[in-house]
Amino acid sequence: MKNIVYVTGHKNPDSDSICASIAYTELKNKLGIKAVASRLGKINRETQFVLDYFGVEAPLLIETVKQQVSDLDIDNIAPISKDITLKKAWSLMKKNNVKTLPVVDENETLIGIVSVSNLTSNYMDVWDNDILSKSNTSLENLIETLSGKAIYLNEKNSNCEGKIIVSAMQPESIKTIAEKGDIAICGDREDAQEMLIKAGASCLVITGGHSLSDAIINMAEKNGCSLVSTPYDSFTASRLITQSIPVGYVMTKDNLVYFSEDDFVDELKDVMLETRYRSYPVVDANHKVVGCVSRYHLISKNKKKVILLDHNERGQSVHGLEDAEILEIIDHHRIADIQTGNAIYFRNEPLGSTSTIVANIFFENGIRPSRQAAGVLCAAIISDTLLFRSPTCTSIDKMIATRLAKIADIDLEKFAKEMFKASTSLSDRTVDQLLYQDFKVFNINGMKIGVAQVNTMDLESFDSKREDMIKLMENKVKEENFNFIGFMLTDILNEGTEMFVAGPDKEVVARTYDKELKNNSMYLPGVLSRKKQVIPPITATISNTK
Structure with a gap:
């Protein structure tokens, strides 16, 4: 889809990532920019509650932003019928300045390709004088x-x-x-x-x-x-x-080389290197011809356009980001390793939620968010700040959340309790679901670490899952070469986190908090924020060690 801006959060999206994308897409569309809210993973339970509460559809799931055939300015050539004459086909080629034409049946499905070489054989070959009969002209x-x-x-x-x-x-x-x-x-x-x-x-x-x-x-x-x-x-x-003679008699119909709109440009290059055709038909999902692509189309600058929210770390971003054009980054985390070829709009503020920044951009532009946008933004701020209990929370977060709550017509305390109650029970969830619900990868001074976080009001429901969680973490460390993985089980009511750690360098976490790991875990009172109370001190420990 050309000229569309994909607004997306990070992998394993949380409420802030999803809700900020939805609201910022609304803002962009109001400003005349054709944007689509996107996501890079499944919607978690909390976020689904928020979307259902405000009647908002989940963003489009995308797997990659690598350049595809649909992003290219291909030749939009109308396919021809197998019954038209060679003379008519030649006339169409001259008119459209092309060397090949796709041939379709009555259902507009690709059945062959007629090229200049097919037509010139009409003169270079010695036809027998029964050719009109043989070709059913x-x-x-x-x-x-x-x-x-x-x-x-x-x-x-x-x-x-x-x-x-x-x-x-x-x-x-x-x-x-x-x-x-x-x-x-x-x-x-x-x-x-x-x-x-x-x-x-x-x-x-x-x-x-x-x-x-x-x-x-x-x-x-x-x-x-x-x-x-x-x-x-x-x-x-x-x-x-x-x-x-009808083109159906001379067209190439065996071993056709054609592409789909969903094919990646890198794949086209490999095929074109192995073949020597001037152009290749392109078909849609229904196998209907939509145009033709040639080698010169591959130099197209029509990369997918993306806006990144709630992250600026390549490991957390969409696959194929290196092939896309990043237009903006809006985030509230540390500045990491994403690089761009051009100057972009980059907004990073030390606030409790990316949704606070997005709401501010609405108000700065004099635009009132819809009730749905205001509602999901407010919910995301509540989620990211644990209803203003998190140390990442600022007075700006509280002020913006209060303003959004009025637009969305919700009571902050009442809504927060409903949301957390609907999302924090762990009894019916697997350890895989818990670990990957909000899992982020960080590269710190050459060390690869992963930190997941789950907020709950029901710690007891996790007791039977402790051993399975440690085994899962240890397996992931070995399979993906992590130095260590941490799992934060955060108690919203008592404002503390039990930290589970696995990996060869797990002692980094113990040194960071000057605590002893017992059965691969430790309790950290007052620790609620991965962004402010976990990643910065761990980064400092790793830096001082090296």
Whole structure:
């Protein structure tokens, strides 16, 4: 989809990531920019509650922003029918300045490709004079190709049946070559015309635009011989007549090389290196032709356009980001490793939620968010700040949340309790779901670490899952070469976190908080924020160690 801006949060999206994307997309569309809210993973329970509460659809799930065929300015060439003439196909190629044309059936499904080489073989190869019959050429095609006029057409025989002959001889000599069903090119000699009709010709092509006598017309009607008049001379008519062959007879129909709109440009390059066609058909999901792509299209600058919210770390972002054009980044985390080729709008503020920044941008532009946008933004601020309990929370977060709550017509305390209650029970959730619900990867001074966080009001429901969670974390460390992985089980009511740690360098966490790991875990009172109370001190420990 060209000229669309994808507004997306991070992988394993939380409420802030999803809600900020939805609201910022609304703002962009109000400002006249065609934007689509996107997500990079499943909607978690808390976020689903928020979306259902305010009647908002989940953002579009995207897996990559790598450049695809649909992003290219391909040649939007209308496909042709297999029944059109070679002459018509050649005319279309010249008109559209292309070397190939896709051929489709009555359902507009690709069945072949006709190229210049297919057409030139009409002249370079030695056709036998039965070619019109073999190719099942219609009289309609013949008339069109010769710019002719039908004087009489035998309705019982609409196709050319016999061989092509040119009557450039005495009538008596015609007897030796003329056979029943022949297509005969002749001039204005009435005796020759009469001899051809008697010989059983299926069609006479009268050159030079000459008229026919009533006697010849009557004889032709009685013998079922079609009569066609052409303004061309005999030589020209003889040269053009084989161009009335339908393209379906000469097109390439085996081992077709074509692409889908969803194919990635990198894949096209590999195929084009192995083949030498000038252009290739492109089909949609229903296998209908939408155009043609050539090598020169691959230099297109139509990259997918993205706006990144709630992250600025490559490991947390969408696959194929290096092939996309980043327009903006709006975030409230540390500045990490995403680089851009051009100057962009980058807004990073030390606030409790990206949604606070997005709401501020609404108000700065004098635009009032809809009730739905205000509602999801307010919910995200509540989620990220744990209803203003988190140390990341600022007075600005509280002020903006209060303002949004009025627009959304909700009570902050009441809504927060409903949201947390709906989302924090852990009893029916697997350890996989818990670990990956909000899992982020960080690269700190050459160390690869992962930190997941789950907020809950029901710590007891996790007791039976402790051993399974440690095993899952240890397996992930080995499979993906992490130095260590941390899992934060955050108690919203008592404002503390039990930290589970696995990996060869797990002691980094113990040194950071000067606590001993017991059974791979420790309790951290007052620790609620991964962004402010976990990543910065761990970063400092790693930096001081190295």
